[in-house]
Amino acid sequence: MDLHELTILKALELIQTRAISSTELTKAVIDRIDKVENKVNAYITLVPEEALISAAMADQEIKQGNFLPLGGIPLAIKDLICTAGLKTTCGSKILADFIPPYDAGLITKLKQAGAVIIGKLNMDEFAMGSTNEHSAFKNTHNPWDLSRIPGGSSGGSAAAVAADMCLGAFGSDTGGSIRQPASHCGVVGMKPTYGRISRFGLVAFASSLDQIGPLAKSVGDCALLLKTASGYDPRDSTSVNKSVPDYSDLKANGLKNLKIGIPKEFLAVKGIDADVLRVINSTIETFKALGAEIIDISLPHTKYSVAVYYVIAPAEASSNLARYDGVKYGFRSDEAENLDQMYSKTRSKGFGTEVQRRIILGTYALSSGYYDAYYKKASQVRTLIIKDYKQAFNLCDLILTPVTPTPAFKIGEKIEDPLQLYLSDIFTISANLAGIPGICVPAGFSDKGLPIGMQLLGSHFQEDLLLNAAYNFEQATDFHRKKPDL
C-alpha cells in the first residue's frame, strides 16, 4: 500500500513504531496531490513547504518519545475555518485575499495534537450549495467520476479524502454539507451535536445550524478526529461544557440490544433512486445480521424540514453576511463615490449569485410584514420537528435513513433550478434543525459504480453510540475498502 492511502490509525502506528516518518508520509501526500489535483481540483490553497516544516517538527517530537494524538498526520481544512497567517477565502471573491489574524478553536486543538495542515479545501461560497459549483474559484470533481459533482458544500473535503490527497479533513455541516459530499465521494462524514466542537473561527453561515465535523477514510479515523476536536471553548457562547467520551473506544462486538428506527416518511420521499433504496434495504439486513432490532417509526413533521430550513438558514445568513461591507477586511469595490455605493458595489461584486439569492430571500423573510408568516412560522415548525425526534428516540436508539435521494449527478445538471437542488437536502436537513448528531458511512454502489452512503442519526451527545454502530457496520462490510480509479 502506498503511504498516501493509509488511514490515520494505521499511519500513527507506523509513525510511532518508527517504521515511517511524518516527513515521508507528508511527502507522499504532496506527491499524490501533484499527481491528481489537476483532475480533482479539491484545494483552494496548498502549503507544502509549511506542511513539511510541521512534519519535521512532529518527527522531532516522536524521536523524543512524545506521541501526540495526531502527531505527524497530514490533514486538510475546509476553507471557512480560520487559520492564522493562512488565507481563508470561504470560496468567495469577497474574502479572496483574507488572511486571518488568529486560529479557529479547532485549529488550535489540531496543532496541539500535532497534526500537519497541508492546505485549505474548496467549497460552495459561504457553504451555500451542495455541488461545489458555487465556489468562486473552481469546480471540484468527484474522484469516482470526474464529470460529476463531489457534493457540497464540503465537496473539496470529501473529494480530497476519497482521492487520498490528505489523511483526513474537517468540514462544516449546516444542512448536510459534510454528510452529503461524504456519501457522494464514498467516505465517512460526521456532523456532531450542535455545540460539541467549538465554532470560534468558523466563518458563520447560519449560526443556529452550523457545526464543524470530520471527514475520514474509516469510522475509526472519524472517531479519533472527533475526539481531538471536541470540547468546551468559552470563545463560542454556544459551545457545550460537557466531558468528551473516548470516542475511539470502538468494539466490533455486534449490536445486540440496539434498536434502530426506520422513519416511514423518509422512504416515501418522491424521487428516491432505485439504487439508493436497494442500498438502504441491504443496510437494514446487515444491521439485522449484527443483532440490531429494526423498528418502524414516524417523524411526521420532517417532510417540512426543507421549507423550514430555507427560511431559517437564509434569514440567519442575511444577518451574518451583513458584516461584509468592505470596511475592515475583504474585497472593496473602488468604483464607489460615497459610502452607500461602497457597500452595495462591494457586496454585489464580492458575493456570487447563490449567496445574493439567499441574502435577498433571508432579508425578505425577516422584513416587516413577513416576519410572522415566514421566520416565526418556520421556527414553530422547527419545534415540532425537534419533538418528533424526541418521541422517536423514546422508541429507538438510532435512526437509519438515506443521505441523498440519488447518487452524484453531472456537473451543470441542476445549477439553473435552485429549488430542485434544495429538495435533495431532505434527508440531512432535519438533523441540523434538531441539533442532533448524524454520520454518513459508505454503504454500497450504484449500477454505474458511484458510491452511496447511509446515514445514522442519534440523540443529542450520543456520538459514541453512533460511532460504535457505524464501526460494526463498517467491519461487517467492505465498501470503505474500494478506492476510485484516478
Add this chain to the structure above:
Amino acid sequence: MKISKNEVLHVAKLAHLTIDKEDVEKLSKQISSILDYVDTLKQVDTNCVKPTSHALLLTNAFREDTPKEHLDLEKALANAPKKEKDAFIVPKII
C-alpha cells in the same frame, strides 16, 4: 407567495445589494418558486407552539467582565482594504 420585481429591488436595497436589470426577473421567479414551496408550512397547525431559535436549550453564556488580550492594531488593520495610520479609511460621509 410571489415576490414582485419591485419587491426584489426593495429588499436588495435593504441588504445593500445592487441587482443588474436582467437579473431582477430571474430572481423574482426563482425566489417566488422557493416561497411557494415554503408556503407548504401553512398546512401545519402551529397554534400554541413555541418557536425554537436554538435546538439545544442554551441560556446566556456570561463571563467576568475582565480585560483580556486582544488583537493589536497592526494585526487588526492588516486586512483593511484602505488604512491610514491607526484607522480604516472609508469614503467621506459628511
